[in-house]
Amino acid sequence: MNHFEMIRNNDDLSVTLIENIFINHYMPKAPGDFVKVYLLGLKYCQSNSLSAISDKVIAKSLNLLESDVIKAWKYWESEGIVKVESPDEESTRINYFNIASLMLEGKKLPSKKSVEDKNTNLTREMYKAIEYMFSRPLSTKELQIINSWIEDLFFTPQLVTLLVEYCLGKQKKDFNYMNKVALTWYDKKIKTYDDAMSHIDSTNTKWANYYKIMHFLGFNRQPSKAETEYMDKWLDEYKMSLDMILEGCRKMTGLSKPNFRYLDTVLKSWHEKGYTAPDQVVDDRPATKQSPEEKDSKYDYDLIQKKLREKMWSDKK
Structure with missing residues (x-):
């Protein structure tokens, strides 16, 4: 099989081809820094370099912030001429589309x-x-x-x-x-608007649960960051119902100062045991054993009352 490769000994003497459609219709309305990122990425696409180029390297090459490079990719992706794929957390693939081909497939030029x-x-x-x-x-x-x-x-x-x-x-x-x-x-x-509404609904539900837990513990204030992290773990990671968490709060009824760390220990134990409902916690309580003396002992309340009356009369005399 034959393999073909263009030998480039000097990068400065090479050429990067840019479509006129990009220059005429996309470049004029795009932020300047985003255009620079697009052009440098286009150069990498057309070169023979197979090594990965990170956003950090691109940012350093263009004297930009790395966050600006990430914003640029999102911008061009929203324009439909670039596609960003992340097969895993450590790598990202930037796909450049041939804009002319997109036009032939029916994509409309931005007016x-x-x-x-x-x-x-x-x-x-x-x-x-x-x-x-x-x-x-x-x-x-x-x-x-x-x-x-x-x-x-x-x-x-x-x-x-x-x-x-x-x-x-x-x-x-x-x-x-x-x-x-x-x-x-x-x-x-x-x-999008729908994304935001979904997030708001989810956040409102979560904060309503936060305040119910805080109020049950006797706190009439907004939870701290550490406290919300505990509650997020119970609600999101453990997938516990609010009733289950409140059952754990009841375990601290006798404490003078409720403690989130202690409550976390209780709920973690229940999670590891697979408890999903408060009645499972009740059934898990060890049964109290009565001694033989306690079982046999019976109080004669009539006799007790009679002795009390006799004592009262004797005291009066």
Whole structure:
């Protein structure tokens, strides 16, 4: 069998082919740093190098942050001209599509004007909705934070509006808090309105369980990070029902100060024994044994009352 290879002795003298479709339709509206990442990746695609190139190396080559490189891949994937695959945690495969072939298969070219007009209208409506929720104009700093969600995290205007509405519903009006929520959503790969609604429903249910457990233990406050980690373990890792956890809380009724570490020990023991319902815990209690004397002993309450009356009369005399 024949194997073919182009010998390149000097990388600077080689050529990287770029489709005009990319230059004319995709490059103008893309962030500059993302274009640099795309072009460098395209060069690697067309070279004979079979060695893996990490995002860290790409970031260093382009004088960018590694997080910016990751954002670039997500951007181009959302544009449909790159596909990112992660067969395992240690490796990632970046697949470049031939854009002309995609056009022949029916992919439509992005219309810069229509996209910009649509985004402009949606963004304008988003700002109106947020200012209505705050009952005041947004400050320059607040506008910058919102804009960073759209440009850096690729949030849609609908997703941004939902995020602000969600935070205000929790009586959190500080944009620094909202920014933390936005970063959390980004880390959890929340990209659409439906993704966010599903996450909110799940979070609300979880926090409702948190407060039920805290209240049962006598705490009238928000749980600490360490306490939520314990409860997450019981609910998510152990898959315990709330009733089962509350049964464990009852074990600490006599303690002056409830202790999450002790409760964790109890619930871990039940989990290892395979208990899934409170009645299994009750059945597992060791039976109390009565001594022969206790079994035979019977109290004659009539005789006791008679002796008490006699004593009372004798005291009066």
